[in-house]
Amino acid sequence: MEAIWLYQFRLIVIGDSTVGKSCLIRRFTEGRFAQVSDPTVGVDFFSRLVEIEPGKRIKLQIWDTAGQERFRSITRAYYRNSVGGLLLFDITNRRSFQNVHEWLEETKVHVQPYQIVFVLVGHKCDLDTQRQVTRHEAEKLAAAYGMKYIETSARDAINVEKAFTDLTRDIYELVKRGDITIQEGWEGVKSGFVPNVVHSSEEVVKSERRCLC
Amino acid sequence: MSDEDDIETPVLTEATSILEDGNCEPAKNPESVDQSAKPESKSEPVASTRKRPESKPSSDLETSEVLPVQASQAAGKETVSKDVPQSGWGYWGSWGKSLLSSASATVATVGQGISNVIEKAETSLGIPSPSEISTEVQYATGETHAKENETSSPMTGPFGVFSTISTAVQSTGKSVISGGLDALEFIGKKTMDVIAEGDPGFKRTKGLMNRSSTLSQVLREAKEKEELWTSNEVTMETDKKTHYGLLFDEFQGLSHLEALEMLSRESEIKVKSILNSLSGEELETLKQELEQLKEAFSLAEFCEEEEEEKKGDEDFTKEITELFSQLNVSSKPEKLARARNTAYEWIRTSLSKPLEEKEEGEKQLEAEKTAHINKNSIEDIHAFAIRSLAELTAYSIELFHKTAALVLHGRKQEVTAVERSRTLSQMTVMLCKELSSLSKEFTTCLTTAGVKEKADVLNPLITAVFLEASNSASYIQDAFQLLLPVLEISLIENRTELPEA
Numbered sequence: 226m227e228a229i230w231l232y233q234f235r236l237i238v239i240g241d242s243t244v245g246k247s248c249l250i251r252r253f254t255e256g257r258f259a260q261v262s263d264p265t266v267g268v269d270f271f272s273r274l275v276e277i278e279p280g281k282r283i284k285l286q287i288w289d290t291a292g293q294e295r296f297r298s299i300t301r302a303y304y305r306n307s308v309g310g311l312l313l314f315d316i317t318n319r320r321s322f323q324n325v326h327e328w329l330e331e332t333k334v335h336v337q338p339y340q341i342v343f344v345l346v347g348h349k350c351d352l353d354t355q356r357q358v359t360r361h362e363a364e365k366l367a368a369a370y371g372m373k374y375i376e377t378s379a380r381d382a383i384n385v386e387k388a389f390t391d392l393t394r395d396i397y398e399l400v401k402r403g404d405i406t407i408q409e410g411w412e413g414v415k416s417g418f419v420p421n422v423v424h425s426s427e428e429v430v431k432s433e434r435r436c437l438c
Numbered sequence: 439m440s441d442e443d444d445i446e447t448p449v450l451t452e453a454t455s456i457l458e459d460g461n462c463e464p465a466k467n468p469e470s471v472d473q474s475a476k477p478e479s480k481s482e483p484v485a486s487t488r489k490r491p492e493s494k495p496s497s498d499l500e501t502s503e504v505l506p507v508q509a510s511q512a513a514g515k516e517t518v519s520k521d522v523p524q525s526g527w528g529y530w531g532s533w534g535k536s537l538l539s540s541a542s543a544t545v546a547t548v549g550q551g552i553s554n555v556i557e558k559a560e561t562s563l564g565i566p567s568p569s570e571i572s573t574e575v576q577y578a579t580g581e582t583h584a585k586e587n588e589t590s591s592p593m594t595g596p597f598g599v600f601s602t603i604s605t606a607v608q609s610t611g612k613s614v615i616s617g618g619l620d621a622l623e624f625i626g627k628k629t630m631d632v633i634a635e636g637d638p639g640f641k642r643t644k645g646l647m648n649r650s651s652t653l654s655q656v657l658r659e660a661k662e663k664e665e666l667w668t669s670n671e672v673t674m675e676t677d678k679k680t681h682y683g684l685l686f687d688e689f690q691g692l693s694h695l696e697a698l699e700m701l702s703r704e705s706e707i708k709v710k711s712i713l714n715s716l717s718g719e720e721l722e723t724l725k726q727e728l729e730q731l732k733e734a735f736s737l738a739e740f741c742e743e744e745e746e747e748k749k750g751d752e753d754f755t756k757e758i759t760e761l762f763s764q765l766n767v768s769s770k771p772e773k774l775a776r777a778r779n780t781a782y783e784w785i786r787t788s789l790s791k792p793l794e795e796k797e798e799g800e801k802q803l804e805a806e807k808t809a810h811i812n813k814n815s816i817e818d819i820h821a822f823a824i825r826s827l828a829e830l831t832a833y834s835i836e837l838f839h840k841t842a843a844l845v846l847h848g849r850k851q852e853v854t855a856v857e858r859s860r861t862l863s864q865m866t867v868m869l870c871k872e873l874s875s876l877s878k879e880f881t882t883c884l885t886t887a888g889v890k891e892k893a894d895v896l897n898p899l900i901t902a903v904f905l906e907a908s909n910s911a912s913y914i915q916d917a918f919q920l921l922l923p924v925l926e927i928s929l930i931e932n933r934t935e936l937p938e939a
Contacts, residue, residue: 263770266840266843266844267697267839267840267843267844267847268697268843269690270690270693270694270697271690272688272690286693295847295848296843296847298847299697299701299843299846299847302700
């Protein structure tokens with residue numbers, strides 16, 4: 226059931242080129258791993274419903290941004306209307322980890338006056354043998370910026386659900402507490418349509434009825 | 439407001455007044471017009487059609503100053519209410535004209551009001567078969583032309599906007615109306631020509647476009663209304679499947695459209711500031727070059743291929759891929775081609791021969807399949823048709839968005855902006871034709887599956903498919919127009935040979 230959700234959150238996914246942003250999102254929204262993937266052009270869009278509590282669904286609109294520098298002027302425009310973000314790096318690519326700081330600086334400039342709740346994601350954790358970034362140092366960096374850290378793999382479907390739902394829950398708590406509020410002219414959080422009938426949770430699984438595209 | 443017996447009079451009156459005073463303020467369909475419709479025309483919305491958002495009311499407008507779309511909507515209502523006592527197809531022509539008028543102006547208002555017209559029309563009239571529609575359209579076209587030849591001024595045309603458009607097109611010397619076009623191509627072509635031509639008709643349409651909300655806004659509002667409605671009517675599981683707006687959003691059409699609008703807007707601002715910074719000869723040369731671009735955006739190719747050629751799956755895939763490679767952007771149309779071919783595959787299965795005609799040996803194998811096919815009720819076909827249209831439209835707009843991003847931020851270009859514009863306009867034509875033939879296939883499915891259905895059950899579904907196909911074509915064409923500023927800035931940047939980053 227598409228129309229019934231409590232809130233809609235807009236999440237942005239950023240990070241260096243080829244760290245696996247699109248693959249992570251497609252695993253989450255389409256439930257499969259895309260072996261070959263062209264570089265993202267500008268920005269791409271995905272959505273999925275997440276049930277955070279029985280009967281309480283959040284619609285996630287996920288903005289997949291191009292990692293390539295040449296599209297930066299396009300992707301920058303999307304920070305402002307995001308409530309949450311996944312900052313990805315590739316655990317087998319040290320450079321992408323070193324750039325995390327720059328990504329955070331960049332968002333800080335463009336998200337004003339709003340804030341984005343970020344989670345740091347160490348991606349491609351199935352390739353542990355080629356690891357160039359230790360879990361410890363990634364956790365340290367995340368803590369320094371007040372972020373959570375999680376390691377994921379789109380190929381092996383490790384922690385993909387958890388990365389998105391944990392972030393969604395954290396944002397939901399902030400919204401419930403009133404730390405994040407729905408604002409006119411800001412698209413980060415939107416109120417959904419509250420149904421006048423209580424629904425069973427079986428309608429939720431949207432990914433099952435998505436076409437194979 | 440005139441309430442004469444001649445059903446065309448209201449159209450004439452209203453349309454004329456718009457044209458004469460040239461007022462470009464949005465106006466709500468005035469109450470007085472509504473009152474002229476009979477009470478019974480307030481029928482419940484047909485599940486298959488959706489309400490589009492009304493435009494914002496403007497406080498200080500007179501009754502006569504209504505938008506062309508609303509004028510024709512009002513006209514449609516009146517036509518219908520007056521047609522109620524009469525049955526049969528005698529008045530289909532009039533209804534068709536109202537629809538055409540509305541559809542021609544979709545650029546401005548995305549077809550708002552057409553649904554209303556159709557809801558009412560179909561409750562009292564029923565809808566003819568696809569072939570009847572095209573015949574009627576051709577008939578209407580001929581008639582309009584005849585009328586226009588009699589009268590020199592476009593204001594006096596009998597069908598309001600519609601005739602104005604024809605005149606506008608004629609005045610530029612482009613012959614666009616000829617036989618063999620079906621309703622959808624016809625509508626699409628009209629819309630396109632009006633947008634594209636640099637004549638009074640164009641300016642008026644452009645004016646409408648500027649002061650009304652953007653395309654994505656209108657679509658978003660429509661979608662939100664649908665969401666609201668469906669959430670209140672949760673018991674009706676099937677209804678959701680036929681909401682074009684919701685489906686279009688599900689395929690991320692809205693997001694891509696918004697993104698495209700953003701790029702278009704940014705480019706437009708840049709172009710304007712560059713033009714403002716130039717003067718004299720420099721300015722004139724640039725203006726001339728930009729004019730070439732605009733010409734390429736005029737979709738003249740619409741008239742080239744009148745012949746109905748049915749494309750195979752490979753043909754479509756090949757053609758769209760070729761066009762894309764000509765663009766020299768790295769984006770690929772695979773998603774679109776796949777969705778299109780899936781739709782055709784479904785249709786083929788749906789139309790495949792019944793069990794009796796199969797050979798004995800195949801029977802067993804086919805039994806399961808046929809059982810499934812037989813379950814394709816007209817509602818199923820309708821739902822799938824709407825879904826496919828929404829999907830193809832969303833993917834088309836996604837392609838345009840990607841193209842814009844790549845034109846602006848892609849690598850060095852070996853293709854000129856004008857060449858790209860021509861290819862894009864070819865692509866737009868092709869996509870619209872594709873939607874047209876797809877909708878015809880779907881309605882064939884509907885008529886085949888629904889032979890035993892009553893007309894008042896079947897016809898609204900057929901109408902809905904045609905309506906959404908026509909809307910889809912409008913959306914694609916509007917999205918195409920959003921690319922113009924993008925290509926303009928690309929032309930300017932290449933031309934100035936500035937050391938671009």
